[in-house]
Amino acid sequence: MTEHERAFIGTGSVLVFLLVWEAVTLSRLVDPLFLSSPTLIARAGYELFAEGTIWKDLRVSGTEFVIGYLLAAGVAIPLGLAVGWYRRLYFCLSPFIDVLNAVPRVALLPIIIIWFGIGVWSKVVVVFLGAVIPMLLNTLSGVKTTEERFLKVARSFGASELKIFWSIVVPGTVPFIFTGLKYATGRALLGVVVGELYAATAGIGYLIAVAGATFQTDKVFVGILIITTTGILVVELLNRLERRFEEWRPKVGSAT
Amino acid sequence: MTRIRGFYLAGERAILGAITVGFVLCFWEGLTRGWWARLLEPALGSGAAAWRISPIFLSSPTAVALTAIRVFATGDIWSDLGVSGLEFLLGFVLAIAVGIPLGLAAGWYRRFCFAIEPFLSALNATPRVALLPLIIIWVGIGIWSKVLVVFLGAVIPICINSLAGVRTTDAKLLRVARSFKAAEGRLFRTIILPSAVPFILTGLRLGVGRAMVGVVVGELYAATAGVGFMITVAGASFQTDKVFVGVAIIALAGVLMIEALSRLERRFETWRPKVGAAT
Numbered sequence: 001m002t003e004h005e006r007a008f009i010g011t012g013s014v015l016v017f018l019l020v021w022e023a024v025t026l027s028r029l030v031d032p033l034f035l036s037s038p039t040l041i042a043r044a045g046y047e048l049f050a051e052g053t054i055w056k057d058l059r060v061s062g063t064e065f066v067i068g069y070l071l072a073a074g075v076a077i078p079l080g081l082a083v084g085w086y087r088r089l090y091f092c093l094s095p096f097i098d099v100l101n102a103v104p105r106v107a108l109l110p111i112i113i114i115w116f117g118i119g120v121w122s123k124v125v126v127v128f129l130g131a132v133i134p135m136l137l138n139t140l141s142g143v144k145t146t147e148e149r150f151l152k153v154a155r156s157f158g159a160s161e162l163k164i165f166w167s168i169v170v171p172g173t174v175p176f177i178f179t180g181l182k183y184a185t186g187r188a189l190l191g192v193v194v195g196e197l198y199a200a201t202a203g204i205g206y207l208i209a210v211a212g213a214t215f216q217t218d219k220v221f222v223g224i225l226i227i228t229t230t231g232i233l234v235v236e237l238l239n240r241l242e243r244r245f246e247e248w249r250p251k252v253g254s255a256t
Numbered sequence: 257m258t259r260i261r262g263f264y265l266a267g268e269r270a271i272l273g274a275i276t277v278g279f280v281l282c283f284w285e286g287l288t289r290g291w292w293a294r295l296l297e298p299a300l301g302s303g304a305a306a307w308r309i310s311p312i313f314l315s316s317p318t319a320v321a322l323t324a325i326r327v328f329a330t331g332d333i334w335s336d337l338g339v340s341g342l343e344f345l346l347g348f349v350l351a352i353a354v355g356i357p358l359g360l361a362a363g364w365y366r367r368f369c370f371a372i373e374p375f376l377s378a379l380n381a382t383p384r385v386a387l388l389p390l391i392i393i394w395v396g397i398g399i400w401s402k403v404l405v406v407f408l409g410a411v412i413p414i415c416i417n418s419l420a421g422v423r424t425t426d427a428k429l430l431r432v433a434r435s436f437k438a439a440e441g442r443l444f445r446t447i448i449l450p451s452a453v454p455f456i457l458t459g460l461r462l463g464v465g466r467a468m469v470g471v472v473v474g475e476l477y478a479a480t481a482g483v484g485f486m487i488t489v490a491g492a493s494f495q496t497d498k499v500f501v502g503v504a505i506i507a508l509a510g511v512l513m514i515e516a517l518s519r520l521e522r523r524f525e526t527w528r529p530k531v532g533a534a535t
Binding site for chain 1: 276
């Protein structure tokens with residue numbers, strides 16, 4: 001019953017919102033140029049996909065996102081495991097991790113543009129910088145919070161450090177890694193959008209910027225919707241993946 | 257010898273950190289000054305030139321430090337700092353004023369939560385800076401567009417955390433209060449609100465980060481003043497050292513605020529309900 005109520009009320013409020021929005025624009029209370037309307041946005045979305053001009057932007061943004069994100073995962077997960085495992089390495093790297101964590105990485109854009117130009121690679125770097133930190137920090141804290149008892153048991157049975165690392169530390173870190181990956185999705189999308197708003201020649205963020213500068217408000221909304229949908233889809237995908245791993249993960253704490 | 261070793265072990269973290277930072281700064285300085293190029297010349301011949309990088313491209317720690325001193329000494333920076341600070345403050349205070357009551361209400365009234373949930377999730381999934389072009393159309397390129405971006409960035413984490421704070425109130429406390437016929441208003445003030453405080457503080461801390469991103473990106477995108485604007489102008493005119501000064505200022509401001517909020521959070525940590533711990 002409550003589940004139904006939740007769906008009813010949720011859909012209801014969204015519908016009311018959309019209707020009011022549509023009514024405000026239809027009645028010309030506010031210029032459609034400023035506010036657009038749900039139907040205008042739907043039509044603009046349909047046209048963009050029907051004409052096919054959007055595919056190029058989608059491809060460019062997608063490439064930037066995927067390369068930057070995978071690069072970040074490829075660096076952050078091994079590095080996080082290593083930094084979590086070797087205390088001295090952590091001491092050496094922690095100032096840099098802390099500083100990077102404190103800087104909004106998008107503030108580095110002007111420098112990144114000087115270094116890599118306004119093409120795809122500057123965005124890849126921004127995405128990488130945005131995504132690498134949450135992934136790294138979560139992997140790190142995953143290693144740090146390994147169940148003390150498991151380590152003690154393994155050590156008393158004379159397990160080698162390598163064996164302990166692979167069969168206790170790494171599996172225990174998996175949920176943390178997923179948290180990091182999910183969190184990084186938002187940062188990576190932010191990187192793509194801001195990078196393309198700031199300086200680009202193609203991409204969804206570029207589409208939004210150009211549409212905004214030419215007062216095509218409906219197109220701006222289409223771009224934003226595409227980005228939102230992408231974010232939700234990626235996180236959902238990661239959730240599914242995480243549940244698969246969940247099955248063979250040791251149930252920590254349940255067998256105390 | 258053992259005394260030196262003891263000293264090292266006691267401060268190992270700080271010592272190792274300082275050494276690596278020093279090493280990296282030294283390497284960076286050397287790249288722009290051509291130390292490594294000169295050092296490697298006998299071994300690599302003309303290939304060593306790759307180890308010399310133009311200061312315009314990379315800047316250097318000393319150049320950044322000198323520029324920082326100059327910028328503060330001449331006082332150019334104060335107006336930019338003032339503008340960015342004002343944008344941040346207005347947006348953040350607005351986000352607190354809206355986010356906390358909204359989150360508390362949504363946590364307390366189930367049906368209200370159902371109604372605003374879709375909007376919260378949608379906004380949460382959208383990088384709010386993507387709305388910048390729209391916001392610029394709506395409120396122009398002055399400080400209000402930045403205030404709005406900061407507000408939108410910070411309000412979501414603040415609201416969601418306040419909501420979670422109400423939701424995780426210890427059910428036993430509520431049951432006890434209800435059995436003793438406490439009024440709903442009293443319940444809210446004396447049980448729900450205090451146990452939500454640590455969550456609200458977490459929301460504020462997360463909100464600070466988002467708000468900083470809002471200020472910077474808003475000013476990078478379209479502005480006439482502010483630290484982000486200074487960074488863009490410096491970047492566009494290849495004053496790399498000035499870009500780094502701007503980035504450092506933003507980082508410092510972020511660290512200080514987050515540290516202050518973390519302290520406050522730890523202070524109120526004991527208020528956090530230990531759900532499930534004493535069942």
